[in-house]
Amino acid sequence: xxxxxxxxxxxxxxxxxxxxxxxxxxxxxxxxxxxxxxxxxxxxxxxxxxxxxxxxx
Amino acid sequence: xxxxxxxxxxxxxxxxxxxxxxxxxxxxxxxxxxxxxxxxxxxxxxxxxxxxxxxxxxxxxxxxxxxxxxxxxxxxxxxxxxxxxxxxxxxxxxxxxxxxxxxxxxxxxxxxxxxxxxxxxxxxxxxxxxxxxxxxxxxxxxxxxxxxxxxxxxxxxxxxxxxxxxxxxxxxxxxxxxxxxxxxxxxxxxxxxxxxxxxxxxxxxxxxxxxxxxxxxxxxxxxxxxxxxxxxxxxxxxxxxxxxxxxxxxxxxxxxxxxxxxxxxxxxxxxxxxxxxxxxxxxxxxxxxxxxxxxxxxxxxxxxxxxxxxxxxxxxxxxxxxxxxxxxxxxxxxxxxxxxxxxxxxxxxxxxxxxxxxxxxxxxxxxxxxxxxxxxxxxxxxxxxxxxxxxxxxxxxxxxxxxxxxxxxxxxx
Numbered sequence: 001x002x003x004x005x006x007x008x009x010x011x012x013x014x015x016x017x018x019x020x021x022x023x024x025x026x027x028x029x030x031x032x033x034x035x036x037x038x039x040x041x042x043x044x045x046x047x048x049x050x051x052x053x054x055x056x057x
Numbered sequence: 058x059x060x061x062x063x064x065x066x067x068x069x070x071x072x073x074x075x076x077x078x079x080x081x082x083x084x085x086x087x088x089x090x091x092x093x094x095x096x097x098x099x100x101x102x103x104x105x106x107x108x109x110x111x112x113x114x115x116x117x118x119x120x121x122x123x124x125x126x127x128x129x130x131x132x133x134x135x136x137x138x139x140x141x142x143x144x145x146x147x148x149x150x151x152x153x154x155x156x157x158x159x160x161x162x163x164x165x166x167x168x169x170x171x172x173x174x175x176x177x178x179x180x181x182x183x184x185x186x187x188x189x190x191x192x193x194x195x196x197x198x199x200x201x202x203x204x205x206x207x208x209x210x211x212x213x214x215x216x217x218x219x220x221x222x223x224x225x226x227x228x229x230x231x232x233x234x235x236x237x238x239x240x241x242x243x244x245x246x247x248x249x250x251x252x253x254x255x256x257x258x259x260x261x262x263x264x265x266x267x268x269x270x271x272x273x274x275x276x277x278x279x280x281x282x283x284x285x286x287x288x289x290x291x292x293x294x295x296x297x298x299x300x301x302x303x304x305x306x307x308x309x310x311x312x313x314x315x316x317x318x319x320x321x322x323x324x325x326x327x328x329x330x331x332x333x334x335x336x337x338x339x340x341x342x343x344x345x346x347x348x349x350x351x352x353x354x355x356x357x358x359x360x361x362x363x364x365x366x367x368x369x370x371x372x373x374x375x376x377x378x379x380x381x382x383x384x385x386x387x388x389x390x391x392x393x394x395x396x397x398x399x400x401x402x403x404x405x406x407x408x409x410x411x412x413x414x415x416x417x418x419x420x421x422x423x424x425x426x427x428x429x430x431x432x433x434x435x436x437x438x439x440x441x442x443x444x445x446x447x448x449x450x451x452x453x454x455x456x457x458x459x460x461x462x463x464x465x466x467x468x469x470x
């Protein structure tokens with residue numbers, strides 16, 4: 001009952017179809033991360049501050 | 058051989074004759090199929106080969122289906138040699154003596170129709186799926202049989218064997234949990250790596266692309282706008298008009314950063330959208346280019362196109378050209394400082410002297426310091442030394458640069 005094993009078994013089709021589907025899934029996850037998650041997280045990273053402000057941030 | 062061919066072409070000969078045809082052609086076909094392996098290809102047969110061999114074979118082989126008493130030599134088929142299992146199944150079929158398909162034009166893909174009729178045989182059980190091969194009732198035509206056998210082959214015939222190793226002994230709850238935890242850890246690591254890739258590489262690509270698009274738009278806009286009226290004193294620069302928040306109003310050229318360096322500058326210093334996607338940002342309430350006071354900008358030193366990546370490379374005397382709708386402001390770099398993030402006095406009209414009003418036109422650029430850290434800020438100060446109205450063309454320092462050519466090609470001055 002491992003997570004990826006479960007996903008693999010849930011995918012329909014033979015191994016080739018599964019492979020294609022899992023690649024699509026990975027691409028979708030990467031896209032969502034890069035498009036929506038990372039831009040939200042990035043301002044909290046310690047190397048993106050270029051301005052001088054009152055609060056020091 | 059030609060006679061055999063003719064007979065075959067003559068279609069549905071009486072059964073005994075058909076058998077004779079089969080045997081003869083079999084001998085011949087066997088030689089052909091075997092030739093790659095046995096190496097006796099160069100025998101006298103070569104000359105007597107009929108030319109349309111595939112067609113001939115196709116017509117000849119079906120009778121083998123009902124000639125169960127004298128089973129066909131499998132080598133005569135254009136298919137690969139049958140497996141041992143298949144041979145056994147044929148044997149079983151022969152033992153039951155079950156007649157199978159009648160003659161048909163359809164090519165025999167495999168001899169599964171014979172196999173199917175012997176589905177109940179002990180040899181067969183467990184090797185072959187038993188579904189769809191109940192031949193107890195009336196026989197279908199050979200074509201139907203073949204079609205079914207074929208479908209079974211591709212769809213399910215091989216599955217049971219392939220699925221076997223997948224259905225392992227299931228993990229217990231403890232081991233399953235541990236494994237899932239491990240997978241999550243690996244996933245988290247991969248996501249972190251992806252974040253670094255995104256931050257260090259992708260944001261640069263995206264921001265550089267945005268920068269080019271924005272600069273092109275800006276240059277085109279300027280073409281369609283009249284520059285501000287020139288002041289009476291030719292040495293006096295035009296003061297750029299203020300623009301709305303998050304709106305681009307100028308292009309920076311810094312030859313020290315490379316001949317192809319240009320970055321747009323927009324109003325505001327918010328990360329989104331200005332600093333992350335529009336290049337440099339102007340501190341609100343600071344002076345506009347050309348104005349007396351402190352024209353202050355901020356920019357990323359790393360990531361997001363890193364417009365001020367080489368800010369520490371500036372040397373006194375380096376020129377920083379700011380192009381706006383009205384013309385080109387040439388600032389000359391004087392000195393730098395490293396300050397704490399809250400040292401807003403560097404943005405004062407006279408940097409570090411918040412109470413002075415000042416009479417110089419100063420450019421202040423801030424970026425993070427050290428790189429990849431928010432601990433300090435790197436500040437570069439420059440002073441306006443030259444000014445060229447738009448209608449006089451770009452100043453010599455950037456006139457021939459790749460960056461200026463690129464921007465002006467799309468409209469520009």
